[in-house]
Amino acid sequence: MSELDQRSVVGVLNHILESELAGVVRYTHYSFLVFGFGRIPIVAWLRQQADESLLHAQQAGEWITTLGAYPSLEIGPLLDSHTFDIGSILRESLEAENVALELYRELLTLVQDRSVALEEYARQMIHAEEMHAGEVDKMLRRPGALATSSGAPPA
Ligand SMILES: [Fe+2]
Numbered sequence: 001m002s003e004l005d006q007r008s009v010v011g012v013l014n015h016i017l018e019s020e021l022a023g024v025v026r027y028t029h030y031s032f033l034v035f036g037f038g039r040i041p042i043v044a045w046l047r048q049q050a051d052e053s054l055l056h057a058q059q060a061g062e063w064i065t066t067l068g069a070y071p072s073l074e075i076g077p078l079l080d081s082h083t084f085d086i087g088s089i090l091r092e093s094l095e096a097e098n099v100a101l102e103l104y105r106e107l108l109t110l111v112q113d114r115s116v117a118l119e120e121y122a123r124q125m126i127h128a129e130e131m132h133a134g135e136v137d138k139m140l141r142r143p144g145a146l147a148t149s150s151g152a153p154p155a
Pocket of ligand 1: 020023052053056100130
């Protein structure tokens with residue numbers, strides 16, 4: 001196994017931590033903005049996403065200290081288009097989730113064949129984030145449609 005580029009790995013893990021923490025704030029914020037008949041299940045789903053982002057942030061933070069580095073206290077960019085429209089909220093969160101997915105892919109490239117545990121972690125997170133993106137994509141489809149109107153499902 002080749003040697004791990006500790007500095008780059010910690011750099012990406014810190015970006016993941018920041019982006020997941022932004023997810024906690026973003027999903028919590030969105031959950032205050034849902035009105036109408038679908039409010040209860042949608043609020044519950046958004047709060048569940050906030051909890052999941054917090055868990056992901058904690059996992060990234062634990063890896064950073066496992067590698068003997070200091071976790072960032074920054075938070076990733078927070079988009080807010082001041083919308084109450086569920087479709088826009090979902091599209092906005094899908095955009096942010098894709099940024100996180102790219103970071104996990106970057107992590108995988110850095111740790112592949114260098115650390116079994118980190119590689120396993122990166123793969124599991126890519127799996128979780130892709131399933132999540134797929135779910136949001138399905139929520140954005142019109143009932144009966146097999147693809148979102150914005151284009152093909154994520155590759
Ligand atoms: Fe996540």
